[in-house]
Amino acid sequence: MTAPATYAHPPPPSGTPPATFVHPPLRRGNPMTASRTLATAARVLRQLRHDPRTIALLLIVPSLMIILLRYVFDGSPAVFNSIGASLLGIFPLITMFLVSSIATLRERTSGTLERLLAMPLAKGDLIGGYALAFGAIAVLQSLIATGIALWLLDLNVTGSPWLLLLVALLDALLGTALGLFVSAFAASEFQAVQFMPAVIFPQLLLCGLFTPRDTMQPVLRWISDVLPMSYAVDAMTQVLHHPHPTAAFARDAGIVAAVAIVVLALGAATLPRRTP
Amino acid sequence: MVNYSPHPPGNSTTPDNGPPGTGPTPEQSPGPRPAVTATALTVVRDNRKVLQSLDFTVPRARITGLLGPSGCGKSTLMRAIVGTQAKATGTLTVLDAPAGTPALRKRIGYVTQAPSIYQDLTVRQNLDYFAAVLHPGRTHGEPQAEAHPEARPTQARRTQARPTRAEARTARAEAVARAIEDVDLTSHADDLAGRLSGGQLSRVSLAVALLGSPELLVLDEPTVGLDPVLRRDLWALFHSIATTRGTTLLVSSHVMDEAERCHRLLLLRDGTLLAEDTPDALRSRTRTETVEEAFLHLVDEAAR
Numbered sequence: 001m002t003a004p005a006t007y008a009h010p011p012p013p014s015g016t017p018p019a020t021f022v023h024p025p026l027r028r029g030n031p032m033t034a035s036r037t038l039a040t041a042a043r044v045l046r047q048l049r050h051d052p053r054t055i056a057l058l059l060i061v062p063s064l065m066i067i068l069l070r071y072v073f074d075g076s077p078a079v080f081n082s083i084g085a086s087l088l089g090i091f092p093l094i095t096m097f098l099v100s101s102i103a104t105l106r107e108r109t110s111g112t113l114e115r116l117l118a119m120p121l122a123k124g125d126l127i128g129g130y131a132l133a134f135g136a137i138a139v140l141q142s143l144i145a146t147g148i149a150l151w152l153l154d155l156n157v158t159g160s161p162w163l164l165l166l167v168a169l170l171d172a173l174l175g176t177a178l179g180l181f182v183s184a185f186a187a188s189e190f191q192a193v194q195f196m197p198a199v200i201f202p203q204l205l206l207c208g209l210f211t212p213r214d215t216m217q218p219v220l221r222w223i224s225d226v227l228p229m230s231y232a233v234d235a236m237t238q239v240l241h242h243p244h245p246t247a248a249f250a251r252d253a254g255i256v257a258a259v260a261i262v263v264l265a266l267g268a269a270t271l272p273r274r275t276p
Numbered sequence: 277m278v279n280y281s282p283h284p285p286g287n288s289t290t291p292d293n294g295p296p297g298t299g300p301t302p303e304q305s306p307g308p309r310p311a312v313t314a315t316a317l318t319v320v321r322d323n324r325k326v327l328q329s330l331d332f333t334v335p336r337a338r339i340t341g342l343l344g345p346s347g348c349g350k351s352t353l354m355r356a357i358v359g360t361q362a363k364a365t366g367t368l369t370v371l372d373a374p375a376g377t378p379a380l381r382k383r384i385g386y387v388t389q390a391p392s393i394y395q396d397l398t399v400r401q402n403l404d405y406f407a408a409v410l411h412p413g414r415t416h417g418e419p420q421a422e423a424h425p426e427a428r429p430t431q432a433r434r435t436q437a438r439p440t441r442a443e444a445r446t447a448r449a450e451a452v453a454r455a456i457e458d459v460d461l462t463s464h465a466d467d468l469a470g471r472l473s474g475g476q477l478s479r480v481s482l483a484v485a486l487l488g489s490p491e492l493l494v495l496d497e498p499t500v501g502l503d504p505v506l507r508r509d510l511w512a513l514f515h516s517i518a519t520t521r522g523t524t525l526l527v528s529s530h531v532m533d534e535a536e537r538c539h540r541l542l543l544l545r546d547g548t549l550l551a552e553d554t555p556d557a558l559r560s561r562t563r564t565e566t567v568e569e570a571f572l573h574l575v576d577e578a579a580r
Contacts (some may be wrong), residue, residue: 033412035412043401047396111388112393112394118358119381119406120378120410273360274360274376275355275360276362
């Protein structure tokens, strides 16, 4: 027999006959490499480039919503000011959630995921590539939306606009992470889209956008404390009211980033190298 | 049903698991070991034994046909060899390593039944990406390919020092161009994959598998739904890959007339191996004219 001894079969005639698994355990896979991650990000962006309508929607819709909001609250600019800043953080979260859940679902159903995982690609390369690509789109999207809000619509922000951008980027990563993770539980695009009301809407209601979180019913308040979008909105509010980054801002932004990374790691765990 | 002893006596499988030496094919000298050796390979899916204690070998640099009706376990067997099938037990050695070893991923080309490529990229962009995943640059490349254009890139790669980024890029571009040429899609290289016909799509998928000059090519029903001319051309390509590049091919099909084009056959039915032999030997053993008749003969024999 030519097989290495460790995987020899049949097991010893007597004693414990556990099933000898053909495949070695998959604890240590491929190490992540920068070039594979970058190649994946470039590929995702290239795919988007063949779909100009999606790009246009991604870049323009948030700005249009901000403009719409400004004139909805035409008579009460103070309300626009507080909600507008929060929305600048929430838009990238929602759009990236949608885009990444559909994109990774496609990757799962088209067989390209199976092919990639049969190649020397680390799961981290794939996840990181998606995060990079969508992060880049989010930066562009937020630049446009923030620019329009600050200079055309006179959104009044005490802190630095760069901090707004930073939070928007973290939110985009969080959205990408949630979308990636959720796509594992969707069997079709119909289901994937339905996860948006299921995952995003409760956070939207509880994040403090409509009413301050400490005026909510206590149970809801506790729930809002564990939902990441609450911290995204809190961070935006800090920038809105304080000229310099505060400790609370650092904590909120840190929480959003940490949750994004944890969920990205969870998303990687949902990519199966093996068909059951 | 096959029992669990490693050499089921009632099975019509040629019972030699040692060095190849099976049948009258012009086998290699005892030197190279089979590309794939399976012993008591069993796969369970949804509490059902999809593959039941298979013993077989796949010789190197030959085309082995994996034939059987739809749903008999062909794709599962292929996934087990590629290392993407869970709950596989027994021994499965692929290119002298246990199946599923990460180091094997670079040495095996795998084409799934459905064309697994990105429809919203062009043919070349698809291949560029997969080439970048296989050979991302500094660690692998082909520095002196220009000096030996006929040398196989992988061989050059293993022995050379680290190439520069630019050299790696040109090597990748060459590999991509050659893979596109292999499957005869040069005129469509810059077309969006989503606009191609079904047959063209599956050829793009095949081109991706050819990219890394793999030592073992596992092709799941690569000729299904193709017109006769294309099928003939693809089989010609398979033969040239096996003879000129020394690649081992495992090709599945549920169309029995494709069996005649293989060097060796594995006949699978309901997760058990009906036969493992050359087409000629099968026909003469069962005293039939075609492999299809031989298959039916063996099915009837097993039922008795």
